[in-house]
Amino acid sequence: xxxxxxxxxxxxxxxxxxxxxxxxxxxxxxxxxxxxxxxxxxxxxxxxxxxxxxxxxxxxxxxxxxxxxxxxxxxxxxxxxxxxxxxxxxxxxxxxxxxxxxxxxxxxxxxxxxxxxxxxxxxxxxxxxxxxxxxxxxxxxxxxxxxxxxxxxxxxxxxxxxxxxxxxxxxxxxxxxxxxxxxxxxxxxxxxxxxxxxxxxxxxxxxxxxxxxxxxxxxxxxxxxxxxxxxxxxxxxxxxxxxxxxxxxxxxxxxxxxxxxxxxxxxxxxxxxxxxxxxxxxxxxxxxxxxxxxxxxxxxxxxxxxxxxxxxxxxxxxxxxxxxxxxxxxxxxxxxxxxxxxxxxxxxxxxxxxxxxxxxxxx
Amino acid sequence: xxxxxxxxxxxxxxxxxxxxxxxxxxxxxxxxxxxxxxxxxxxxxxxxxxxxxxxxxxxxxxxxxxxxxxxxxxxxxxxxxxxxxxxxxxxxxxxxxxxxxxxxxxxxxxxxxxxxxxxxxxxxxxxxxxxxxxxxxxxxxxxxxxxxxxxxxxxxxxxxxxxxxxxxxxxxxxxxxxxxxxxxxxxxxxxxxxxxxxxxxxxxxxxxxxxxxxxxxxxxxxxxxxxxxxxxxxxxxxxxxxxxxxxxxxxxxxxxxxxxxxxxxxxxxxxxxxxxxxxxxxxxxxxxxxxxxxxxxxxxxxxxxxxxxxxxxxxxxxxxxxxxxxxxxxxxxxxxxxxxxxxxxxxxxxxxxxxxxxxxxxxxxxxxxxxxxxxxxxxxxxxxxxxxxxxxxx
Numbered sequence: 001x002x003x004x005x006x007x008x009x010x011x012x013x014x015x016x017x018x019x020x021x022x023x024x025x026x027x028x029x030x031x032x033x034x035x036x037x038x039x040x041x042x043x044x045x046x047x048x049x050x051x052x053x054x055x056x057x058x059x060x061x062x063x064x065x066x067x068x069x070x071x072x073x074x075x076x077x078x079x080x081x082x083x084x085x086x087x088x089x090x091x092x093x094x095x096x097x098x099x100x101x102x103x104x105x106x107x108x109x110x111x112x113x114x115x116x117x118x119x120x121x122x123x124x125x126x127x128x129x130x131x132x133x134x135x136x137x138x139x140x141x142x143x144x145x146x147x148x149x150x151x152x153x154x155x156x157x158x159x160x161x162x163x164x165x166x167x168x169x170x171x172x173x174x175x176x177x178x179x180x181x182x183x184x185x186x187x188x189x190x191x192x193x194x195x196x197x198x199x200x201x202x203x204x205x206x207x208x209x210x211x212x213x214x215x216x217x218x219x220x221x222x223x224x225x226x227x228x229x230x231x232x233x234x235x236x237x238x239x240x241x242x243x244x245x246x247x248x249x250x251x252x253x254x255x256x257x258x259x260x261x262x263x264x265x266x267x268x269x270x271x272x273x274x275x276x277x278x279x280x281x282x283x284x285x286x287x288x289x290x291x292x293x294x295x296x297x298x299x300x301x302x303x304x305x306x307x308x309x310x311x312x313x314x315x316x317x318x319x320x321x322x323x324x325x326x327x328x329x330x331x332x333x334x335x336x337x338x339x340x341x342x343x344x345x346x347x348x349x350x351x352x353x354x355x356x357x358x359x360x361x362x363x
Numbered sequence: 364x365x366x367x368x369x370x371x372x373x374x375x376x377x378x379x380x381x382x383x384x385x386x387x388x389x390x391x392x393x394x395x396x397x398x399x400x401x402x403x404x405x406x407x408x409x410x411x412x413x414x415x416x417x418x419x420x421x422x423x424x425x426x427x428x429x430x431x432x433x434x435x436x437x438x439x440x441x442x443x444x445x446x447x448x449x450x451x452x453x454x455x456x457x458x459x460x461x462x463x464x465x466x467x468x469x470x471x472x473x474x475x476x477x478x479x480x481x482x483x484x485x486x487x488x489x490x491x492x493x494x495x496x497x498x499x500x501x502x503x504x505x506x507x508x509x510x511x512x513x514x515x516x517x518x519x520x521x522x523x524x525x526x527x528x529x530x531x532x533x534x535x536x537x538x539x540x541x542x543x544x545x546x547x548x549x550x551x552x553x554x555x556x557x558x559x560x561x562x563x564x565x566x567x568x569x570x571x572x573x574x575x576x577x578x579x580x581x582x583x584x585x586x587x588x589x590x591x592x593x594x595x596x597x598x599x600x601x602x603x604x605x606x607x608x609x610x611x612x613x614x615x616x617x618x619x620x621x622x623x624x625x626x627x628x629x630x631x632x633x634x635x636x637x638x639x640x641x642x643x644x645x646x647x648x649x650x651x652x653x654x655x656x657x658x659x660x661x662x663x664x665x666x667x668x669x670x671x672x673x674x675x676x677x678x679x680x681x682x683x684x685x686x687x688x689x690x691x692x693x694x695x696x697x698x699x700x701x702x703x704x705x706x707x708x709x710x711x712x713x714x715x716x717x718x719x720x721x722x723x724x725x726x727x728x729x730x731x732x733x734x735x736x737x738x739x740x741x742x743x744x745x746x747x748x749x750x751x752x753x754x755x756x757x
Contacts, residue, residue, distance in 0.1 A: 028681070069681050072702075116751030117678060 002026045003161060004114040005123045006106055007060060007068070009053030011176045011183045012125030012164055014060035018179055019163035020123045021064050028119070029061035029068040032110065034077040034101075035194065056183050063180050073109060080104040082194055086207050089234040092261040093335025096148070097192055098305070099349075102126075103151040103287075111159055121161045128346075129165030133158055135289050135346040140168045147305045150339030150349035154290045201235035201243075208234055213266025215246065217256065218275070227256075227270065233263045239276055239331020246270070257331070277328035277357045283321045283338050283350025292316060293340065293347050300341045301325060303332050303352065309341055321350045328358065365736040367690045369665060369726025370518055370546060376571035376616050376727070383573065383612040393605050394596055403607050410614035414578060417621040418565065419554035426579045426597045427610055431545040431566035433590070434579040435465035437601065438541040438562040439512055441587035443473055446509040446539070448588070455480040455504050458512040459492045459524070460709035463543055465564075466512050467705070483709075484513065489654040490522040490710045491661070497532050505536040515544035515563075516551065519693040519706040519722055520653030521666025523551065530559045539585060545569050545577075549620030549727075550628055550663050561585045565617075567609070571727060572616030576609035623727070631725045632657070632664035638723060638734045639667050645742045648672055652707060652720060665725030668693070670707070670716045674748035679721050682744040688737055693722045 003025040005017035021027040031054050054070060061068035081101050088095035111122045127138035128146040135157050138144040152160065164172055176184035195203045215228035228246040230236065235243075240258040250256050250272070257276055260269040281301075286292070293299060293314055300309035301323050311326040323338060332355050340347040386406065391399030393407045408422070415422040428434045439456070446453045458470050460483040473479035482504065485496040492513050501508065511533045516523045526542050533540040539561035547553055549570040555563055562585060566577030581587055581600065589595075593602030620627075636657055643649055650670040654661040671679060676692035683690060693704050703717035723737065 028685070067681075067684060069677065071677070113678075113751050116747070117682065118747060 001120040002118060003028070003121050003123050004110070004117075004119040005029050005066070006110060007031050007057040008125070008189070009050075009056035009060075009183065009186075010125065010189060011173060011181070011186055012127075012169075014057070014064070014125070014181045014183050015172050015176050015179070016123050016125040016161075016163040017060070017066065018064045018175075018181070020161060021066055023163075027064070027066045027123070029057065029064070029066050030110070030114075031057040031068070031070045032077075032105070033070050033072045033074055034105070036074040036078065056186065060181050060183055063182075071110070071113070073105060076109050077101070077105055077194075080109075085192075085194075086204065088335050089204050090208055090263060091335075092233060092263040094237045094333035095335050096305075096337055097194075099148045099151050099337055102149055103156075107152055107156040107160060111156065115159065121159050123161040123163060125164055126162050127164055127167075127169070128162050130157055130160065130162060133290075136165070137341070137344045137346075138164070139166045142306075143169045145305070146341075146346050147302055147337075147339050150289075150337060150346050151287050152289060153287055157289055201232075204234045205232055208232060211263070211266055213268070215244065215268045215270055217250070218259070218269055218271050219251070224269075230266075230268055233261050233266050233268055236261050236268050237331075238333035244270060261333075273330070275357065276330045276332075278325065278330070278332040278355040279328050279358050280322070280324045280356045281332060281338060281352050282354040283323065284319070284353045286316070286319070286321045286348055286350035288348035289346050290348075293342070297342070297347075299347055300343075301329070302339050302341065303329055303336050312340070314340055320353075321348075365688045365733050367688065367723040367725065367729075367733060367737060369729070370569070370663075370722065370724035371691055372568055372574070373571060373726040374728055375568075375573060375612070376619050378619055379572050379612040379616040382615040383608045386608040386611045389607070391607075393607060394594060403605075406607055407605055407610055410610045413614040414565075414617050417617045418548070418563075418580060419556045419558075420563075420580045421556075421583065423598070424555070424580050424582060426581055426601050427605055427613075428577050428579055428597075428601055429603075430568070430575055430577040431463075431543070431564055432465040434564035434566065434577050435463065435541075435543055436469050437579050437587065437590050438564060438581075439466055439469040439510070440473060440590060441600065442510040442539055442541060442562060442585070443477070443479060444588035445586035449586070452507050453509045454478055455482060455508045456510055456512065457482045457484055457497065457500050457504070457508060457538075459484045459486055459514065461486055461490045461492075461517055461519075461522075461706045462512065462514055463518050463545070466514070466541075466543055470512070479509070480507070484511075486710055488710050489661070490517050490520050490652075490706055491654070492524050492529060494525060494528050494532060497529055501532065501536040501538065505538065508536070508538045510561075511538055511540040513540065513542055515542045515547040515553070516663050517653070517706060518546050519704055519720075520668045520710070521546075521663035521724075522653050523547075523661050523663065526560060527558055534559065546663060548617065549624050550631075550665065551659075552624060553621070555580050555582075562587070567613035567616055570616050570620040572613040573609050576606055576613045578613075620727075627727060628659060628664040631729060632659055634725055634729060634731060634734055635665055635667050637731070638725075638737065641734065641738045642667070642669065642741060645738055646671065646745050649745075650716065652710070652712070652716075663724075665729065667723045667725075668720060669723075670712070670720045671745050671748065672715070672719060673752045674719045674745060675752060676718055676720050678748040678751050679719075679744060682748055683721075683737075683740060686740050686744070688740055691722045691724070693720060 007029045126145045127143040129136040211232045216224045256270040259271045301312040302309040339349040391403035393403040541562040543564040563580040568574040652668040707717035
């Protein structure tokens with residue numbers, strides 16, 4: 001097969017490309033330039049599209065012995081991922097940009113172009129497995145990235161290749177070293193690649209400007225009362241505890257958490273940890289990796305990249321998916337994706353629009 | 364492998380390789396006073412005379428540098444600083460917008476960090492500088508102008524600039540002119556003294572010599588402030604121990620390239636005409652960029668530059684590379700990201716045309732078979748790139 005290997009400059013994608021080449025495929029490496037003004041060097045583990053990363057990717061391609069090119073997807077990435085990220089936060093939701101990048105960039109823009117140019121598949125260094133056209137969790141539970149690939153359709157998966165899905169991360173690093181790849185000891189990248197300093201609130205503040213408002217506590221029978229001020233509701237995420245800077249301690253003396261973010265009223269609602277429990281949620285715009293599940297199917301739901309999956313039942317109605325959880329999940333924010341699993345297999349995903357707990361927490 | 368990227372790098376001439384190899388066992392520093400040093404110095408000076416003779420300059424006008432980029436930086440910044448030092452009002456640089464980045468970015472740096480003012484000289488649709496544009500700029504700014512910089516021939520589309528005419532104009536207003544002639548040596552008849560230019564950039568690796576050595580031909584009497592300070596080895600304008608072997612290879616290559624230039628230009632011009640005619644036959648909507656007459660006075664003999672509507676230049680390049688055909692989109696940034704050609708944009712092309720271009724450049728080893736291979740491949744490659752054209756950019 002002719003395989004296009006997306007090479008970020010990290011260890012995983014380098015080993016993935018090497019394995020694809022070793023398996024006898026005709027592999028071409030491509031580094032995706034996603035920033036219009038890339039930084040020269042990576043600082044720490046953040047960011048992934050610096051000139052240094054492009055050089056690391058090129059060097060790895062040299063060692064593997066495959067052709068290498070840089071594709072400029074900066075404009076597409078800005079429009080599809082960065083702007084969406086800002087708009088979602090502005091609307092009080094918590095988006096997952098990595099997931100969106102996989103859906104809209106790597107396995108859409110890049111895949112489409114690759115197929116048109118005569119390639120048969122796009123290989124990446126993601127930890128997930130493809131078996132008989134279905135997407136499964138990786139063998140390495142700690143590294144499993146099937147969640148961020150949960151938005152891929154069966155068509156997209158059919159043209160994807162994840163050579164690392166059956167491996168442990170430690171083994172991949174050792175293999176990189178054995179193969180003479182200089183990136184063997186390079187730190188993993190995490191966080192949001194287009195916010196290299198990791199200051200999401202600061203990034204959003206620069207993009208959205210100040211929008212001060214009140215932080216209120218739902219005091220039950222006592223009603224709501226103001227406990228603090230904020231500079232912009234977009235800086236807060238459901239489930240957040242740190243950085244609230246509340247003047248008064250809670251009546252019960254226990255920590256308070258963000259329960260709700262309402263940009264329209266510029267209000268952040270806080271409350272006790274118990275009130276974060278979610279036992280049912282609704283997802284919109286579902287995407288299925290294969291046939292949609294039968295009504296009431298017993299599945300498992302996962303709402304963050306490395307969170308636990310809890311047993312659930314899912315029902316489709318009017319293009320929405322209603323999920324009832326067998327055990328509560330905490331800190332589930334609208335905008336996050338719920339990925340549904342049938343044991344190890346990814347069934348599909350949807351964007352969370354509404355959540356509810358065992359007892360209604362808001363009037 | 365079919366190599367059609369001689370404007371980027373061309374194989375060394377065997378005579379240059381031999382001359383360098385013969386020199387490698389010697390190690391004297393040409394600045395040393397003892398016998399080893401004197402021997403090295405003699406080789407350097409003989410090479411300087413060879414380069415001077417080949418290009419119509421005096422030996423004292425040849426300043427060896429580390430290559431074209433350094434020569435361009437030295438000429439643009441050095442002439443600017445010297446002229447400004449003599450008259451603080453002279454802060455304006457007149458340059459064409461189709462210059463190589465070594466000139467372009469030097470000019471932009473001077474504007475950002477040294478208070479230079481820029482007038483970009485207008486070009487026509489072929490990328491040729493309009494003498495009337497220079498005249499108008501000089502009319503307006505003669506007293507404030509530090510220098511004019513216009514390349515001898517464009518590295519992307521091959522357009523030959525009317526350097527003699529522009530130089531005469533600049534001199535009429537008392538302004539020196541620098542010309543980057545990197546692409547022209549060995550392809551066009553060049554005469555430094557006859558052209559009247561005050562400074563000319565040349566480099567070895569475009570004419571069959573080694574990479575990493577070049578020269579700035581700097582007319583006697585032209586003041587130039589150094590970029591590199593140190594031992595003052597080259598006329599006190601350039602410091603650094605000279606690369607004797609590289610200079611030997613450069614001199615031999617320059618001498619050969621100039622001697623063979625008339626025959627080579629004619630042969631490559633014929634091959635190129637064949638390439639253009641047959642390519643348009645296979646891809647009828649391909650747009651030839653640069654001078655369409657292919658006249659030897661107006662276009663480099665080995666240059667063919669096309670836009671392929673609906674295609675991305677980097678997709679074409681990749682598909683040709685996969686078939687063993689090597690060419691270029693013309694310009695690339697440090698990360699290897701293809702940018703729309705600034706030359707085509709300056710010549711009035713829209714962004715799509717500037718993004719869909721490929722340069723095929725012939726050189727001394729090119730043979731008719733190279734053109735045959737390209738013509739056979741280009742049809743299917745363009746067809747496939749066109750299908751991919753919008754994929755990924757929607």
